[in-house]
Amino acid sequence: MKRYTGVFEIGTQEIKQVGGNMQILIINLPSAKARLSFQQRQCQSLSLNYEILKAVSITDVSEKTYQAHAQDWQRPLRKSEVACYFSHRDAWKKVIEYDKPILIVEDDALFSKNLPQLLSTLENHSNIDFINLEVRGRKKIISNFGESINCNSNLFRLYQDRTGAAGYILWPSGAYKLLNHEKNSGIALADAHITSCPNLIAYQIEPAPLIQLDQCEHYNIIAPLETESHISTHQKPVIPQKNLLFKVRRFFAQVKMGLRQAKVSYKSKKRYITINPKDFNI
Numbered sequence: 001m002k003r004y005t006g007v008f009e010i011g012t013q014e015i016k017q018v019g020g021n022m023q024i025l026i027i028n029l030p031s032a033k034a035r036l037s038f039q040q041r042q043c044q045s046l047s048l049n050y051e052i053l054k055a056v057s058i059t060d061v062s063e064k065t066y067q068a069h070a071q072d073w074q075r076p077l078r079k080s081e082v083a084c085y086f087s088h089r090d091a092w093k094k095v096i097e098y099d100k101p102i103l104i105v106e107d108d109a110l111f112s113k114n115l116p117q118l119l120s121t122l123e124n125h126s127n128i129d130f131i132n133l134e135v136r137g138r139k140k141i142i143s144n145f146g147e148s149i150n151c152n153s154n155l156f157r158l159y160q161d162r163t164g165a166a167g168y169i170l171w172p173s174g175a176y177k178l179l180n181h182e183k184n185s186g187i188a189l190a191d192a193h194i195t196s197c198p199n200l201i202a203y204q205i206e207p208a209p210l211i212q213l214d215q216c217e218h219y220n221i222i223a224p225l226e227t228e229s230h231i232s233t234h235q236k237p238v239i240p241q242k243n244l245l246f247k248v249r250r251f252f253a254q255v256k257m258g259l260r261q262a263k264v265s266y267k268s269k270k271r272y273i274t275i276n277p278k279d280f281n282i
Helices: 033-045 063-069 079-098 115-122 172-185 190-195 240-263
Strands: 013-016 024-028 050-054 102-106 109-111 130-132 140-143 147-149 153-160 167-170 202-206 210-212 268-271
Touching (some): 024 079, 050 079, 063 079, 079 167, 140 202, 153 240
Parallel strands (some): 024 050, 130 202
Antiparallel strands (some): 140 153
């Protein structure tokens, strides 16, 4: 069994070629067979080229490694959250290995029918590290004006996100930045690590062409599969002696966020990202 005992280790993967252009990495726990089947059907119906990347499970993370990282962030991390971060980190290393932009998705991501055409358009974009495809009912800080792309969509500069790592396109330049960010700051929730990376050149697609299945009801979309979080079922660790340290980290994180928002206030706005529910009921 692959054990996560150090930095920058890679899990195993299973390749499934269907078609399309940009490669897709689907992070999936072997035990989540229903999710895997759903993703296979979804990719095949849209003629997408995908690869299954074995997710890191809590049994893959050694206790020594967990204890080394459990206190890296603004609160104690669950072991499942550390494993989830390592899963995304494996995907980032695959982006570097393939040396091309790749769409990284979690296995509970639901795709818009426009995704194949959007991926074809974005594959050759340059001077970009990261494009978020997702929306989770929270406001984001984006540029006032966006670049018009196909499918009646726009690409906006993303200055501040708050949550979500279910679907994003990552370029090798962005993967290097995320890995270097870990060296400097340790690990965090996967989405928090991405959004806190200080020099990541990030963008957002609107309307959002991807959501997590747990957001279907919120956006009036028929959910094709009922899911339960693999992370939230694990109890949060309690480390009371470190409470002051975590509070200080949260305070400085909020200060940095506020400074970033002020710096781009003249060219950005904080608002909800739109979505077209009819594009998902396919």
